[in-house]
Amino acid sequence: MKENSIITNFHAHVYYNTETRDIAARIREGLEARFEVQLGHWHDQPIGPHPTSMYQVAFSPNQFPQVVPWLMLNREGLDILIHPETGDDVTDHTAHALWLGTKLNLNIGLLKRINAS
Template identity: 70%
Template sequence: MKEDTIEITGFHAHVYFDTASRDTAARVREGLGARFDVRLGRWHEQPISPHPKPMYQVAFSPDQFSQVVPWLMLNHEGLDILIHPSTGDDVQDHTEHSLWLGEKLELNIEFLRQIRTT
C-alpha cells in the first residue's frame, strides 16, 4: 500500500497518433477543449522523450478525473491514450500508476530514469 503522503497534483493524458489518425486526434482534442477546462499541450509530430509515437498532452486536475477519463473512454475513437497521475515520480507515474485506453505502447522509461538521476 502506498504512503498516504503521496499526493496526486494532476493528471496527464497523452493522445498518440500517426499520419493516418491525425484528423481523429484533432477531433478528440477539439472535443476535450470544448467540454472541459483542460490544458491542451502542443502537437508533437515526432516521438519525444519517453513517447514512442507523435502525441499531444492534455493536463487536468484531480477533480476533473471523473469527467475527463470516462469521456475519453467513450470518445477516444480507437486512438491509444496513456493516462497517468503527477506525483513527482515520473517513472512510477508512467508505469505502475498509469492506465491505457487502446493499445499499451512501449515507453522509453530509461529516458525518465536518466532525468530522475540528473
C-alpha cells in the first residue's frame, strides 16, 4: 500500500469550450478569491493529454478538503479532472484520477511517450 506522503501536489483541470468559457472564468475567479491556488494558463485548444480546452489549478494536499468540495458544488456542469502529483504522470492521470462530471478520454499514449523519453 502506498503512503499519502508521496503526493506532492494536486492538479485540477477545468475543461470548457467556446460556449462554456464564461462559466470556466467564473469558476476560476471563485477559486482565486477563496483559495491559495496556482492558476495555470488558459489553453483554448487541446494540449498535452487533454482532449479539449482547459486550464490547470495546482493546490497543496492540505487544501484538498476545501478545494475539491468547493469544485463539486460550483463546477456549473463543467467536467473537471483532479489528480495527485506523485511523479508518475500516467498513473496520476488514470488510476489515481478523480472526475467531476463526465470522464474524458485523455491521450495517455502521449504521457507514456513523454515518460519514456
